[in-house]
Amino acid sequence: MLSVLVENNSGVLSRIAGLFSRRGYNIDSLSVGVTENPDISRMTITVTGDDYILEQIKKQLNKLINVIKVVELKPEKSVYRELILVKVKAHAEDRTVIKETVNIFRANIVDISPKTLTVEMTGDAGKISAFVDVIKPFGIIELVRTGFTGMQRGGIKITD
Amino acid sequence: MKASNAIVKCLEKEGIDIVFGYPGGALVPIYEALRTSNIKHVLVRHEQAAAHCASGFARSRGKTGVCMATSGPGATNLITGIATAYMDSIPLIVITGQVSSRAIGKDVFQEADVVGATEPFTKHNYLVKDPEDIPRIFKEAFYIASTGRPGPVLIDIPVDIQKESISFSYPGAVNIPGYNPTYVGHSGQVKRALKKLKTSKRPLICAGGGILCSKASKELKTFSEKAKIPVVHTLMGIGSLPSDSKYYVGMVGSHGYSFSNRLVAEADLLMIIGARVGDRATAGFKLANEKTDIIHIDIDPAEVGKNINTTIPVVGDAKNILKQFIEKIEALETEEWVERIKALKNGSTVKYDHKKSFVNPKEALKTLSHMVDDDAIFTADVGQNQIWAARNLEIIDNRKFFTSGGLGTMGYSLPAAIGAKLGTPDKTVVCILGDGSFQMALGELATLCETGLNIMILLFNNNRLGMVRELQDTHIGKGKYFGVDFTANPDFIKIAHAYDIKGIRVNTNEELETAFSTALNSKDSYIIECMVDPKILTNL
Numbered sequence: 001m002l003s004v005l006v007e008n009n010s011g012v013l014s015r016i017a018g019l020f021s022r023r024g025y026n027i028d029s030l031s032v033g034v035t036e037n038p039d040i041s042r043m044t045i046t047v048t049g050d051d052y053i054l055e056q057i058k059k060q061l062n063k064l065i066n067v068i069k070v071v072e073l074k075p076e077k078s079v080y081r082e083l084i085l086v087k088v089k090a091h092a093e094d095r096t097v098i099k100e101t102v103n104i105f106r107a108n109i110v111d112i113s114p115k116t117l118t119v120e121m122t123g124d125a126g127k128i129s130a131f132v133d134v135i136k137p138f139g140i141i142e143l144v145r146t147g148f149t150g151m152q153r154g155g156i157k158i159t160d
Numbered sequence: 161m162k163a164s165n166a167i168v169k170c171l172e173k174e175g176i177d178i179v180f181g182y183p184g185g186a187l188v189p190i191y192e193a194l195r196t197s198n199i200k201h202v203l204v205r206h207e208q209a210a211a212h213c214a215s216g217f218a219r220s221r222g223k224t225g226v227c228m229a230t231s232g233p234g235a236t237n238l239i240t241g242i243a244t245a246y247m248d249s250i251p252l253i254v255i256t257g258q259v260s261s262r263a264i265g266k267d268v269f270q271e272a273d274v275v276g277a278t279e280p281f282t283k284h285n286y287l288v289k290d291p292e293d294i295p296r297i298f299k300e301a302f303y304i305a306s307t308g309r310p311g312p313v314l315i316d317i318p319v320d321i322q323k324e325s326i327s328f329s330y331p332g333a334v335n336i337p338g339y340n341p342t343y344v345g346h347s348g349q350v351k352r353a354l355k356k357l358k359t360s361k362r363p364l365i366c367a368g369g370g371i372l373c374s375k376a377s378k379e380l381k382t383f384s385e386k387a388k389i390p391v392v393h394t395l396m397g398i399g400s401l402p403s404d405s406k407y408y409v410g411m412v413g414s415h416g417y418s419f420s421n422r423l424v425a426e427a428d429l430l431m432i433i434g435a436r437v438g439d440r441a442t443a444g445f446k447l448a449n450e451k452t453d454i455i456h457i458d459i460d461p462a463e464v465g466k467n468i469n470t471t472i473p474v475v476g477d478a479k480n481i482l483k484q485f486i487e488k489i490e491a492l493e494t495e496e497w498v499e500r501i502k503a504l505k506n507g508s509t510v511k512y513d514h515k516k517s518f519v520n521p522k523e524a525l526k527t528l529s530h531m532v533d534d535d536a537i538f539t540a541d542v543g544q545n546q547i548w549a550a551r552n553l554e555i556i557d558n559r560k561f562f563t564s565g566g567l568g569t570m571g572y573s574l575p576a577a578i579g580a581k582l583g584t585p586d587k588t589v590v591c592i593l594g595d596g597s598f599q600m601a602l603g604e605l606a607t608l609c610e611t612g613l614n615i616m617i618l619l620f621n622n623n624r625l626g627m628v629r630e631l632q633d634t635h636i637g638k639g640k641y642f643g644v645d646f647t648a649n650p651d652f653i654k655i656a657h658a659y660d661i662k663g664i665r666v667n668t669n670e671e672l673e674t675a676f677s678t679a680l681n682s683k684d685s686y687i688i689e690c691m692v693d694p695k696i697l698t699n700l
Binding site: 006007011014015018022052055056059060062063064065066067068069 | 275276279280283284287304336337338339460461462465466
C-alpha cells in the first residue's frame with residue numbers, strides 16, 4: 001500500500017491512473033482526498049506486485065512533477081481503514097439479528113426502509129471481510145467500498 | 161500587458177531567439193505578439209517538423225528548443241515529434257493554442273484534449289486556466305524541460321486567455337515541491353563503485369546519451385584515460401566519446417559491432433553511464449553476463465534497476481559524478497584487456513560484394529567522414545540509413561550525431577538538420593536519410609529554402625523500405641516481401657530542382673568524392689542521391 005502526497009489540481013488523478021495503466025500495473029483500490037493543507041491531496045493506493053514492480057511504481061510516481069512524496073505503508077507499521085456501505089435485505093424476523101451483528105462489529109445503521117437496512121462499517125481488510133461474510137446470508141442488495149486509506153503509526157509524518 | 165505579449169516576453173526572458181511553428185486560429189494572438197518581437201519564426205510545412213526542428217536546434221545549441229502549433233489537428237500533428245523528443249530526453253517547450261476556455265469540453269471546431277493526449281509523452285504539461293499564471297508556468301516549464309533528465313514540456317493556452325491583460329513580472333526562481341533532481345552522486349555509492357573498479361580485471365564503460373545531455377564528454381575522456389577503461393556506447397551515445405579517442409571501442413546493441421557486444425559479455429564490470437539500457441542497446445536485454453558487476457550512473461532514478469539488475473547504482477548528473485570518479489581513480493591494470501579488445505576489433509570486418517552499378521553506403525560514409533569538418537553535425541533518419549550512418553561515420557573531435565534513437569521516427573533527420581543548422585549556422589550540417597524517410601518530410605525542403613541556409617542531404621535510395629524488407633527476409637522467409645517496394649518513387653533530383661536546390665545522382669563509389677566535394681564547398685543546399693543495392697544489409 002502506498003501513500004502519495006500530490007498537488008491538489010485537476011489532472012493529477014489522470015496522470016497517476018495513466019501511469020499505472022501505461023506500465024501495466026494494477027490498482028486494487030485508490031482513495032483520495034484533500035489534506036490539512038488545501039493545496040495538497042493525499043492518495044492511498046493499493047497495488048499488487050512483487051518487490052521489483054513496487055520499486056518501479058514508486059520511482060515512476062516520484063517522476064511525476066505533481067507528486068510530492070511517496071511512502072510505502074508497511075502493514076506492521078501502519079494503520080489502514082476502509083469504509084463500506086452495505087444495503088442488506090431485512091425482513092422483520094431478521095432485523096434483530098442484523099442489528100446485533102452490526103453492534104458486534106461496531107458498525108452503524110444509516111438508512112432504513114420497509115425491506116432493507118443500510119449499514120456503514122469501517123475497518124481493516126480482515127474486519128471488513130468478516131463482516132461481509134456474516135451479513136451475506138441475509139442477502140446483500142448492494143455493496144460499496146471507499147478503498148483503503150492509511151497512514152504510518154507513531155509520531156512520524158509523511159513529509160518527515 | 162496582453163497575455164500573448166507576456167508569452168513572447170517569457171520566451172525572450174529565457175533567451176529564446178528562434179521558434180518553430182505553424183499558425184492557426186487558436187494561435188493568432190501569439191503570432192501577432194511574435195510579429196512585433198525580435199524572435200525569429202521558422203514556418204514549417206507540417207507541425208511534426210516543428211518539434212523535430214526544435215529538437216535539432218536544442219541538440220546543436222545545447223539549450224531548450226521551442227515549437228508551437230494551433231489547437232486540434234495542429235497539436236495532434238505535433239505529438240509524434242513530442243514523443244520523439246521525450247524518448248531521447250531532448251529539452252523542448254511546446255506551445256499549443258487551445259480553443260476558448262469557455263468552449264473546452266464542447267467538442268468545438270479544432271478542439272482536442274492535448275494535455276490529456278500528451279501526458280505519456282511529456283515530462284510535464286500545463287493547461288493555462290488563469291492568464292496571471294503565464295509567467296510562473298513558463299518559468300517552471302523551462303526549468304523542468306532543461307534540468308534533471310531533460311524532456312519536452314507542453315503548455316496549452318486557450319485563445320481567449322491569450323487575449324486577456326495581465327500584470328507581468330517574470331519570477332526569478334521556481335518553487336516546485338515535487339521536483340528536485342539529484343545532481344551529485346552519493347559519496348558512499350561512489351566509494352563503493354571505486355572499490356569495485358579497483359578489483360576489476362576487465363572493466364568496460366557503456367556511454368549513453370546522458371553523457372551528451374550533461375555535456376560530460378571531456379570528463380568521460382579524462383576518466384577513461386586516467387583509469388584505462390575502454391568505452392563502448394549506445395546509439396544515443398554516439399559522440400559521447402570521440403571515435404579517435406584512445407579507449408574508444410564502438411557501438412553496442414542489436415545494430416552495434418559484434419566485437420563491442422562480445423566485450424560486454426566478457427567484461428567483469430560494466431559501468432553504464434547515462435544510458436537507460438534500452439532493448440536495442442542490449443539486443444533484447446540479453447547482452448550482459450549475469451555475473452558481471454553493474455555500476456549504473458543515471459540522473460533518472462527510475463532508469464536504475466528498470467531493465468538491468470544493478471550492483472551499485474549512482475544517481476546524479478554524469479558530469480558531476482565523473483568528476484567525483486576522476487578525482488579518486490587510479491590507473492587500473494587493464495593492459496591485457498585492452499590488447500584483447502584491439503585484437504577483436506582488428507579482426508572484425510563485414511564483407512560485402514561490391515557491385516559496380518551501385519554505391520556502397522559504407523564507402524560513402526567513410527569517404528564523407530574524411531572530408532567534412534571536425535565539428536560537423538550529422539543527422540540520420542530511421543531505417544537502414546540510420547544504422548549505416550551510426551556504424552560507419554567517424555564521429556571524431558567535436559562532431560555530433562543526431563537521430564531518433566528511442567522512438568525511431570521516420571522523417572526526423574531533415575527537420576532536425578534544419579533546426580541544427582539554425583542553432584549553429586557556422587557548422588556543416590549533413591542530413592542522412594533513405595527514400596522512405598525523405599518522403600515523410602519532403603515538404604520541409606521548402607522550410608529549408610526559406611531559411612536561406614545550406615545543408616547537405618545524403619540520400620540513400622534503394623526504392624524501398626530496406627530495413628523492413630530485411631526483417632521480412634529473416635523473420636518471415638526469404639523473398640516474402642510485402643508492402644515495402646516503392647514502385648513509383650519520384651525523381652529526387654527533379655524534386656530538388658523544383659525547390660531550387662542543387663542535386664547530383666551518384667551511381668558508383670568512384671563518383672562520391674567529387675560529388676561530396678562539390679556539395680560541401682557549395683553555398684547552396686545540395687542533395688546527393690546515392691543509388692543503393694536493394695539487397696544490401698543493415699549491419700554493414
